[in-house]
Amino acid sequence: MNEQRLNQRALDNLPNEVIKPAYNRAAIATGIVHLGIGAFHRAHQAWFTEQRIAAGEHDWGIVGASLRSGGVRDQLAPQDGLYSVVEQSNGETKVQVVGAVRDVLVGPEDPQQLLAAMAQESVRIVSLTITEKGYCHDPASGNLNLQHPDIIHDLQNPQSPKSALGYIVGALALRKARGLPGFTVLSCDNLPSNGKLLGRVLAQYAEQVDRELAQWIADNTTTPATMVDRIVPATTDADRDAVEHRLGVRDEAAVITEPFAQWVVEDNFLHGRPDWDKAGAMFVDDVEIYELIKLRLLNGSHSLLAYSGYLAGCETVADVMAQPAFKKLVQYFMQQEVVPSIAVPPTFDIAAYQAQLIHRFENRALHHRTWQIAMDGSQKIPQRWLGTLRYQLKNSGPIEAISFALANWLRYVSTVDEQGNSIEVSDPLAQKLKMIWDTHKPAGNAALVTAFLGFAPVFGDDLQHSERLQKSITQWLEKLDAAGTLACAQQIHPEAVTLT
Structure with a gap:
């Protein structure tokens, strides 16, 4: 040195x-x-x-x-x-x-x-x-x-x-x-x-x-x-x-x-x-709409890529984006699930913003670790995902990608990855989340999802009452158990336009 x-x-x-x-x-x-x-x-x-x-x-x-x-x-x-x-x-x-x-x-x-x-x-x-x-x-x-x-x-x-x-x-x-x-x-x-x-x-x-x-x-x-x-x-x-x-x-x-x-x-x-x-x-005068666009599109996509990518063995965001299935998944998530939940200002080019995000995520010069982004998920998820989720549930819109994301987060906080290796979960509620997993996983994925959605510090008091959400996350957990994260990402059929 x-x-x-x-x-x-x-x-x-x-x-x-x-x-x-x-x-x-x-x-x-x-x-x-x-x-x-x-x-x-x-x-x-x-x-x-x-x-x-x-x-x-x-x-x-x-x-x-x-x-x-x-x-x-x-x-x-x-x-x-x-x-x-x-x-x-x-x-x-x-x-x-x-x-x-x-x-x-x-x-x-x-x-x-x-x-x-x-x-x-x-x-x-x-x-x-x-x-x-x-x-x-x-x-x-x-x-x-x-x-x-x-x-x-x-x-x-x-x-x-x-x-x-x-x-x-x-x-x-x-x-x-x-x-x-x-x-x-x-x-x-x-x-x-x-x-x-x-x-x-x-x-x-x-x-x-x-x-x-x-x-x-x-x-x-x-x-x-x-x-x-x-x-x-x-x-x-x-x-x-x-x-x-x-x-x-x-x-x-x-x-x-x-x-x-x-x-x-x-x-x-x-x-x-x-x-x-x-x-x-x-x-x-009003920051909130720009903030909402960024939180739901950039940060929400980052968290989706972090949990699913980490479980699939990807160290960085660029590594995740190098997998075509994950790139299509995040395009679908942004276009079909997130954008409809935002009242985009007429002067803001939301398509160009999404394309810019894809380009930034693919920057291989930045070694942005999935583990780093996955930190403090219990604090981030309410802001990054749940507003989008509540909008789509209220309007009977698609929730496929966000349910997939939540299923991956549940597996992540279990502290064991798909290869049986330990995950160092950095989260102020890590012990409570691990306890929920250990207590309810033996009873099956449906019981596990019910318990997590009833955890008010993250999910509030309303989402536990959505049968559609419970069913969707449970189905993804079953598929993840059987096939793993990357294979499941390939099962989502995006109705999305390629962002370039």
């Missing part, structure tokens, strides 16, 4: 084709604190912000924070916060070094330090990429889960919170006490109506702390909705080696992504914002 790390001193010696910060990083003020500084944030919101800082908007430096571990801090600290965004498509690579991140804090190591950072007068936006489970809510109802261990802890220990909600309310309490204004709280997670959800759970948490504070927060914060889209696989050691070969220095924090990036934002900010629209973002 090259002992030379990417850092401020190394910038001048990078290859000419590498885009790098040309501004004075020491003069950048902190305007944003971001909770959950993982690879996606670094390839998306921080990347957008970098374009505006480079254009002269020097009030929007980012302090990143991890609420779990010091891994990202340990990558970035020796590199002066610098990291590279590597855009890859078949045969082409573009590298940009991002300097927007001024510091990275680790909440569990020093909660007071993070609270103080969020309470700085210069901070006008606190943004979040903490995944669905980070909102400590009940996915079926959208309300705060007061029994969540982190919420219980934070209400008892407000000076050393664990949850994002605990940090946000704690920082706002400090600002109120100091006579400072509040800030905009910006969710950048894949959740339907993410701004409304964040506003609701934030208000519910604040009510538990102090009603007067809760009212002040209601008057001194906004929670705009956003829709984010960029495929960012987990960076591997092989990726880091390839980046080192290209840069001539080691970048432990490199992120690999695709050229495509989309950000739709509700323009509802309290005290200003970067001109992200000049970097390609879109400010709108």
Whole structure:
């Protein structure tokens, strides 16, 4: 390994084709604190912000924070916060070094330090990429889960919170006490109506702390909705080696992504914002329709490909798409089951969007692992699949592909694949899901499906009453048991137009 790390001193010696910060990083003020500084944030919101800082908007430096571990801090600290965004498509690579991140804090190591950072007068936006489970809510109802261990802890220990909600309310309490204004709280997670959800759970948490504070927060914060889209696989050691070969220095924090990036934002900010629209973002009055299109088409298709592809032995999404049966399946799913459930704006070319998704899924330069996408399914499925499913059930529409997807998810959470190998299921409800499988599978697939559809944290209270759905998933489980996932995918006869 090259002992030379990417850092401020190394910038001048990078290859000419590498885009790098040309501004004075020491003069950048902190305007944003971001909770959950993982690879996606670094390839998306921080990347957008970098374009505006480079254009002269020097009030929007980012302090990143991890609420779990010091891994990202340990990558970035020796590199002066610098990291590279590597855009890859078949045969082409573009590298940009991002300097927007001024510091990275680790909440569990020093909660007071993070609270103080969020309470700085210069901070006008606190943004979040903490995944669905980070909102400590009940996915079926959208309300705060007061029994969540982190919420219980934070209400008892407000000076050393664990949850994002605990940090946000704690920082706002400090600002109120100091006579400072509040800030905009910006969710950048894949959740339907993410701004409304964040506003609701934030208000519910604040009510538990102090009603007067809760009212002040209601008057001194906004929670705009956003829709984010960029495929960012987990960076591997092989990726880091390839980046080192290209840069001539080691970048432990490199992120690999695709050229495509989309950000739709509700323009509802309290005290200003970067001109992200000049970097390609879109400010709108109503994000929800764009969000719905993305959640149901991109994310819904991703989850379908992840569970079925993983069980069929495919490591990456591109591997799944290389199987003609899966490519036809996802085309059918989008065209026949998802699109009818969406009131597509007349100015939006939905066919072109689907074709673009197929092209992005087939990008072999991105090693987007099916296992990574399959994480936290109990939190994702209600948003990605069940809205489509409820629409089709209500309107007697097709449910073949979505029932196939659900059957594959049930097999996935059993923790054993088709070859008898163990699956490492990463999901906050993994133990409960496994218990349902182990308890009811011996009684047969019909009993198993009944038990799962009766699991309200995922399926709510209504889907268990659909005989059509129960029958469809049960039939797919029978076929999966007999023939396996790939053979079953070949049995679906898509009435779909090839998307190119």
